[in-house]
């Protein structure tokens with residue numbers, strides 16, 4: 001489906017989209033459009049989706065330099081602003097890539113130039129590991145100089161993130177792919193605390209402890225791969241992975257409401273209190289419309305809470321730093337930071 005046939009009189013009034021209040025008192029739309037083309041959707045297609053999504057009512061866009069399409073997305077943002085939507089109405093996120101932890105200011109300025117913006121609403125450290133790997137590489141790929149998480153190193157990067165706020169280049173800073181022990185150290189040492197943590201969140205990976213931790217600490221949770229990333233690259237698939245949109249509970253609720261199972265995942269996410277950022281070039285209008293249709297009932301929310309499988313899809317294998325490790329080592333599953 002293209003932009004034209006998702007558009008039209010059925011656009012959704014942005015004023016009806018729920019908002020999340022950040023600890024700064026600034027509001028962020030509770031749904032955004034993801035822009036990672038998963039190595040098979042071209043930058044031009046993503047840019048077209050950004051334009052179309054704004055036309056049907058999206059105001060929040062989740063970008064990153066590593067997605068390789070910020071110049072094209074920037075052209076769309078420029079057109080959206082030229083079309084009369086004001087900069088204050090938009091929420092644009094970008095992210096610092098892993099080989100740029102020592103070049104925070106320069107990387108942010110590059111994203112700003114590519115996105116054709118004077119400031120970002122949110123800039124995230126994409127991963128806590130400063131390890132380079134080429135875009136599109138295989139999961140078995142390891143960089144010879146891969147490093148573990150070293151808190152002092154991360155704080156050097158964070159100090160520069162804080163400087164971006166001081167310089168007025170970004171309004172909020174945040175983290176992504178963090179764990180509770182890493183966030184505890186950051187909250188202890190930060191001058192400007194993270195406003196947001198972006199994390200994988202879908203019905204088969206609900207991360208209840210981390211979700212509660214961020215909420216309890218006044219941090220908003222942005223949920224990535226909210227549909228279970230059905231289009232993710234082959235390198236991010238393992239035989240144990242499950243598919244939330246095929247879960248009988250999700251399918252039954254979808255039938256009851258007359259909507260696609262993907263839309264159930266999005267409704268659940270927003271009603272639970274996180275901010276999903278579904279990627280879509282073909283279904284973005286339906287995903288937004290789902291938010292303003294009949295809510296899921298309390299029973300349906302409880303049923304979905306019961307289907308968590310602790311099934312992480314985006315495992316991060318390329319960040320492992322020594323032989324003999326498994327991807328679980330990246331996620332501090334025993335409650336302490338995995339030692340170097």
Ligand SMILES: NC(=O)c1ccc[n+]([C@@H]2O[C@H](COP(=O)([O-])OP(=O)(O)OC[C@H]3O[C@@H](n4cnc5c(N)ncnc54)[C@H](OP(=O)(O)O)[C@@H]3O)[C@@H](O)[C@H]2O)c1
Pocket residue numbers: 033034035036037038062063126176177198199223224225226227228229230231232260262263277278279280281282283284286287314
């Ligand atoms: N911080 C991080 O480390 C990180 C990691 C991963 C992702 N992200 C962000 O999160 C965003 C979303 O995650 P994701 O792209 O992995 O996966 P996702 O949003 O869970 O899934 C996207 C896929 O779902 C399909 N889809 C969307 N709505 C649908 C509907 N209503 N019916 C049927 N199919 C539907 C899309 O196909 P169509 O295009 O055909 O609609 C696309 O193939 C990314 O784009 C990126 O911005 C961040």
